[in-house]
Amino acid sequence: MPRINVTSVLVDDQAKALAFYTDVLGFVAKTDVPVGDYRWLTVVGANEPDGVELLLEPDVHPAAKAFKQALVADGIPYTSFAVDDVTSVHRELTARGARFTQEPTPAGPVVVAVLDDTCGNLIQLTSPA
Template sequence: MPIRITVTSVIVNDQQKALDFYTDKLGFLPKKDVPAGAFRWLTVVGPGEPDGVELLLEPDDHPAAKIFQRALVEDGIPVTSFTVDDVRATHRELEAKGVVFVQPPTPMGPVITATLDDTCGNLIQLVSPA
């Protein structure tokens, strides 16, 4: 019985702002946008991966979500990681687009990481091979 990841999520404080950031700045593509009461079932996928894992931009409406999100940011902990081919090149490209990094490219053993602020309450780590 193979189990597969089809959707994973990040909690965001503003779904439209998150959609704009993840598409305009990070280059993800919109996948699903379905009304769901006061919010939306709003997902994006990686470029070139239209049938890949969907990233759900989950509203932070639950009080515990806000506390969890704030605690991670205060402790400098990324909520998730995305793989890129070259963290240094991606860092330069995203900084040129105005993306704010809280950690510049940093070698960490077999990988190089950088951490950005997604403007919607999260720190996101970028990773590539060293």
């Protein structure tokens, strides 16, 4: 059966994205291979070195920027990450400089918060309620 090994988030600047996803969100750099003008640049969860890789993919496709802008304009997160406790992670990430567009909010069986990844995306964090 298929399994997810790499997923991506479209970013406007790979170096800035790497700094945000590692320094602020706490991911760890996994793969960094030059590919023409860009890089195959992935991060993984700090406690999951062999887990699913997140590709910090350049948003150079003609439709990418418009797609991202439309999602942000409508307040729709590009992707979602699970955490153990959204409220405590919100405090920690705010102290590290993350800007949230939605504070921790109960939503049925989960608590959600949404942050700006500084690279053109909104990212949702979720934890059990």
